Amino acid sequence: MNKNLYQPINGEIIDIIEESPTIKSFVVVPENDFKFETGQFVELTLPGEGEAPFTPSSSPAVTEKMEITIMKAGRVTALLHACQKGQKVGIRGPYGNGYPIEDFVGKDVYIVGGGVGLAPIRSLFLTLVDRVKDFKSVTCRFGARTPEDFIYKNTLFGSWRKIDGVDIKLTVDNADGKWTENVGVVTTILSPGDVDIKNSVAVVCGPPIMMKFATLKLLEFGFGDKQIYLSMEKNMSCGIGKCGHCMLGQYYVCKDGPVFTYDQIKKYPNIWD
């Protein structure tokens, strides 16, 4: 009998990090080493309760544990937020395509992210900076609602900015007294001079509305449809291109994505919904 592809492997939550009022990171140790490519996703099961798709936020170079950053958004994520260390979970995957890192080599990598969209981006970022010399630059433009809402605060405001070849700018919609950086939506910190557009790729990940306006802005700057990589969030269930839930036009987001170029999906209506 064939392997049961619906059966998760067992895992355990060994640590929980409060990132923001609504977002936590869970450090999960799978029973066996778990390999994935940055940008791929896993289905995380809370046994007896439910399953939901997440892109790990940790580096794929680490296989004995992974980090999954989760925003409290629905029933399953609320239950996960209520979990304690030691909680047993199930993991299926990895599924889908990752970011085509090799195609980024030699280019400016322009990363635009917002909110919990920084989770997949963190994994990508860690992958890129491992070999940062292979890229012309890693240029990041991140936004959050308030300074409090930024996740990965320690590294974002600290060590990541000290890496050679990395340029990070941040913005918030609403500042508090201590905030010294930009105030405004993420598109207000995008500028055509940030990167050499002809020799760049852009990666966009965040809430749908942010992805929409960031993409439009990039197009306005002269980015080609094929230069913009979008991480699409869909209601994934099986993760293996069968159940139909994640369909975006002809694509199974779980299998053909979750990373798409804008060119691939632009013809479908409601891609941002």
Place this chain on the structure above:
Amino acid sequence: MQTVFVNDLEPFLSAVVGQMDVYYPRKIDSHYVFEKYNSSSNRKLEINNIRACTPAKEFLFPLRELAAVFPEPLEPRDIRPFAVFGLKDCDLRSIEVLDKVFTEKDFEDPFYIERREKMFIITTDCSEPAASCFCNVMGGGPFARDGFDLNISQVETGFIIEAGSKKGDEFLAKHSQLFSEAGNDVLSERQKNRETAQKQLEENNAELKFDAPVQEIVEKSYDSDVYDEEAATCVECQACTRVCPTCHCFYLYDTKQKDYFGKMKMWDSCMRLAYAQVAGGENPRKVLGDRLRHRFMHKFSFFLDRYGINMCVGCGRCVDAESGEVDIREVLKKLSQELLGKGGKKAEVAQ
């Protein structure tokens, strides 16, 4: 492969029952459902003139099944061989669709494959296609050409049984004492019956003519208002997707049992409002018309692109089951006419 003849099907049925579980059709009012053979009930075998109203997918991809267990993994079980008697050409072609999805090499569904391997398919010719049958328009017909283990065709004096697979051929060889030779007279009678059924289908569907391949029609009509207009008559009962033999949407959900946690796999419907909704509340197909469009695009365009075959076999179950007024044939007709109206395909249509 052998083709044989019997006067009476009962000994044949007993031979099948001797080897495996058997599901055979039972008539309820004007339609058929499958029922498991039970030696004590002694119900005689009858030949269903058309497909049962329930889809063949039930035998391979049940409404609900246990797909995973915690903390000890679920080992897919071996199941007993079973025969389904009275499937039709449209059923076979629907199984072909499901095979594409569930036996795909990168992600094989072990539960599906186990059942598929254990299934013994006995088809029968359709004697009187129903008003809702339009298989001839979708590349099928009132009798099976391949994909069956055994096929039965009724003639005046008895039944012709034809093997369509090694399994079927071995069965006939093993029970050869039950059968006699199928002579040319009965074979030509079968031929005549098949032609009559085919003609009947063509007459029933004389109006259902398209001026371009269906894929082209739905692709070019992507923005058509027909979907919203049709959706206005849909009551969202989802019956169309339940009875559809090729629809295979499902979802996985987790349950707590007394001594284990389970993950269930259950049929779903792309016509359901929250079907594509994500946890944050966004939903690309909030509008019913968009869901209907997606269903047509999946059936007639996306699936074809990916797997090379159409996802509609023309069995007409959705037409019969529909509680609202959406008729898949009428929708296609309207889209096609609308396209014609736009002058899209006029030239080729003249004859």
